[in-house]
Every structure is written in structure tokens, then in C-alpha cells.
Amino acid sequence: MARTGIRDVASLAGVSHGTVSHYLNHPERVSQKLAERIQQAIETLEFVPNNAGRQLRRGSSTALAYIAPDVSNPYFASIAEGVEEQAAARGFSVFIANSNRSRTREDAYLDLFQQHQVSGMLVASHEPIEDRLSVIRRRGTPSVLIGQAAVDPKQASVSVDDVMGGRLAAEHLVSVGRRRIAYVGGPLGVKQVGDRLDGAGGVLQATPGAVMEILTLTDRTIRGGRSVARQILDRPDGYRPDGIFAANDLIALGLMHELVNAGVRIPEDIAVIGYDDIEFAAASIIPLSSIRSPHEGFGATAVDLLVDSIENPAAARHSVFQPELVARASTVGAAAGRE
Known part of the structure; x- marks a missing residue:
């Protein structure tokens, strides 16, 4: 028809x-x-x-694109909500794409959105990407890098001070008496993961009697956390960490689930702290301590930076959010209660 x-x-x-x-x-x-x-x-x-056709003839678009590495992660879903809400307030609609942490899919979406001539892109990537965004910018499509602080002053970005976040997590574990700390995350080449490790490592190096081991994994999900927990459970009690800093909350929740099922007491035997403070952290059976990154404001800030870049191509600003510690029962016991 x-x-x-x-x-x-x-x-x-x-x-x-x-x-x-x-x-x-x-x-x-x-x-x-x-x-x-x-x-x-x-x-x-x-x-x-046919809005696309009209926009091509007019040489303008009212569409933005947001490329997320994992939309099943509540952290990125929360950012997406903020992006949609602020974009609508600024007169734009949003295409949301899930790269699933695949460089191939990420490149395909970058090409696709250029072909559709979106007004700008919001890109969250776990790998270096500024070189590709620079090429796209020269072709006329501005972008905002989400989650990484841009190196190029011409590249707008919204990020969290992850070195400070790692420092806060390690200081908290030390403050509750933990000295055998395991950092669980990876790959370490992912800037956010590496920065959190750097922050924690500096604290533990300065703490007498403290040691840190690194347990790497590529699957930063609940499933990945469970797999690492099983590795820990295979050790004799005296060779297990007494504190765990997980690179995100999903890993931490998987760890706790497996450890508790095996009879490990949290936090008495092993204290656990995560990162991002997703909604499920406070709702866990043992409420999870976490480093809160204010992702609620990420989306709105990123959209505002992008619209500024669309209206003034010479504009490129960087916004760095400061993390904060949220202590709950997984590190300080039942006295912490629930939020």
C-alpha cells in the first residue's frame, strides 16, 4: 500500500x-x-x-542522540531519564541507543546518527573516544562526553571526580577497621575504573598495615560480582579480604548475594562498599554502602552543554561533579538502618 x-x-x-x-x-x-x-x-x-525529510531540506534537526554503554544498568537509565526530560524542556527529542559496551556497535551508532543529521550527540563510552568525536565535530555535529573528563578543551564533557570517589570508599573501609581490602572491577584500562582504583590505592598506601589486592573482571554486572565472590569463597577464611570496594553497585550486589548465601556475615566478616548509589543499593536486603555520583543532574547538565555547543560551536565547557559517601549496613552494620 x-x-x-x-x-x-x-x-x-x-x-x-x-x-x-x-x-x-x-x-x-x-x-x-x-x-x-x-x-x-x-x-x-x-x-x-516526514519530519526527517523536512529537517534535511531546512538543514536543521530537533533531534539529539544519547549513546549509552548499558541501558540495563540503572545508573545509565537514570541519566537517560534526565536527558529526555531536559531535552524536551529545550525543544528537542532524543534517540537512545545501547552500545552494549561494543566498540563496533558504538561506531555504527555514531555513523547512523550522523547520517540522520541529529543536532548533537551525548556519548557515554568506557573506552577512549575523543578522537572520533573530534572528527564528527569537524563535520558539524557537536557532542558531549558523559562519564569521562575530556582532555581536549574543545570537547564538552560531564564527569565525576572518580579519584576522589575511590579515596572516599577506601577511607571509609579503613575507618571501620578494615585492612585487607580487595578492589573488584575492570578492565583497568577503563578510565573510570582506573581512577577509582588510583584514589583507593593512595589511601591504602598511606595506611599502616593496610594491603590491597585487585580482582579484575570484565563483566561489571551482578553476574560478575557473583563470580568473584565464588573465587573468594574458595579461599580459607584467613586469606579472604575483610573489606571489598566494588567498582559499581551491581558488582557489589552480586558479591553480597553470593557471600551471604554461603554464610559470610556482612559486614562482620567482610564489609562491602559499591559505587554509583543506584536505587537498588538502599533497597537491598543488606542496604549497600556506596559512593554516590549525582547522576540525577548528569542528563540535564549534558543536554544544556550540548545545546550551548549547537547554538555556539565555539563553546565547550566541562562540568565535574563531586561524589559523596553514603554509609549503610553493608559496612557499618544494622545501626545504619535504611534510607
Whole structure:
């Protein structure tokens, strides 16, 4: 069945093709009487305007793109909510894509959104990506890097001070008497993961009697946390860590689930702290201590930076959020209670 077009609408409404085009693009140029006839024809024919085509002809778009590495992670889902809400407030719609931490899929989406001529892109990547965003920027599409502080001053970015976050996590574990600390995360080449380790490592190096081991994994999910917990459980009690700093909350929740099922007491035997403070952290059977990154403001800030870049291509600002410690029962016991 052929798609209904503007000429069909014009014929049914008894107006010219140009009048329908004005109604769709510049409604103020069409009288109320003609506008009512055109709208009635659109509804009768169930006509869907081709916004992409109109935007290409006008050389502009009201669409933005957000590429996330894992939309199943509540952290990135929360950012997506903020992006959508602020984009709507600024007069834009948003395409949301999930790269699933695949460089191939990430590149495919970057190409796709350029072809669709979106006004700008919001990109969260766990790998270096500034070189590719620089090429896209030179082609006329601005972007904001989410989660990594940009090195290039021309690249706008929104990030968290992850070195400080790692420091806060380690200081907290030390403050509750833990000295055998395991850092669980990876790959360490991921900047956010490496920065959190650097922050924690500095604290433990300065703490007499403290030691730290690194347990790497590539699957930063609940499943990944469970697999590491099983490795820990295979050790004799005296060779297990008494404190664990997980690179994100999903890892920490998986760790706790497996450890508790095996009879390990948390925090008496092993204290656990995560990172990001997702909604499930406080709702866990043992409420999870975490480093809160204010992701609620990430989306809105990123959209504002992107719109600034669209309106003024010379503008490129960087916003760095400060993390904070949220102590709960997984490190300080039942006295912490629930939020």
C-alpha cells in the first residue's frame, strides 16, 4: 500500500501542495480556515509528516542522540531519564541507543546518527573516544562526553571526580577497621575504573598495615560480582579480604548475594562498599554502602552543554561533579538502618 503524501492531503483539502507545506513548517502563514481543512484531511488520511525529510531540506534537526554503554544498568537509565526530560524542556527529542559496551556497535551508532543529521550527540563510552568525536565535530555535529573528563578543551564533557570517589570508599573501609581490602572491577584500562582504583590505592598506601589486592573482571554486572565472590569463597577464611570496594553497585550486589548465601556475615566478616548509589543499593536486603555520583543532574547538565555547543560551536565547557559517601549496613552494620 502506497504511503499517503502531502499531495494527497492537498487534494482532499482542496488547497495547493505549497499551502500544506506551509501548514506543516510555518503554520502562522496559513489562515485558520485553511488550517482546519488541512488538519481534517490529515486525520482522514491518517497522514504522518516526514519530519526527517523536512529537517534535511531546512538543514536543521530537533533531534539529539544519547549513546549509552548499558541501558540495563540503572545508573545509565537514570541519566537517560534526565536527558529526555531536559531535552524536551529545550525543544528537542532524543534517540537512545545501547552500545552494549561494543566498540563496533558504538561506531555504527555514531555513523547512523550522523547520517540522520541529529543536532548533537551525548556519548557515554568506557573506552577512549575523543578522537572520533573530534572528527564528527569537524563535520558539524557537536557532542558531549558523559562519564569521562575530556582532555581536549574543545570537547564538552560531564564527569565525576572518580579519584576522589575511590579515596572516599577506601577511607571509609579503613575507618571501620578494615585492612585487607580487595578492589573488584575492570578492565583497568577503563578510565573510570582506573581512577577509582588510583584514589583507593593512595589511601591504602598511606595506611599502616593496610594491603590491597585487585580482582579484575570484565563483566561489571551482578553476574560478575557473583563470580568473584565464588573465587573468594574458595579461599580459607584467613586469606579472604575483610573489606571489598566494588567498582559499581551491581558488582557489589552480586558479591553480597553470593557471600551471604554461603554464610559470610556482612559486614562482620567482610564489609562491602559499591559505587554509583543506584536505587537498588538502599533497597537491598543488606542496604549497600556506596559512593554516590549525582547522576540525577548528569542528563540535564549534558543536554544544556550540548545545546550551548549547537547554538555556539565555539563553546565547550566541562562540568565535574563531586561524589559523596553514603554509609549503610553493608559496612557499618544494622545501626545504619535504611534510607
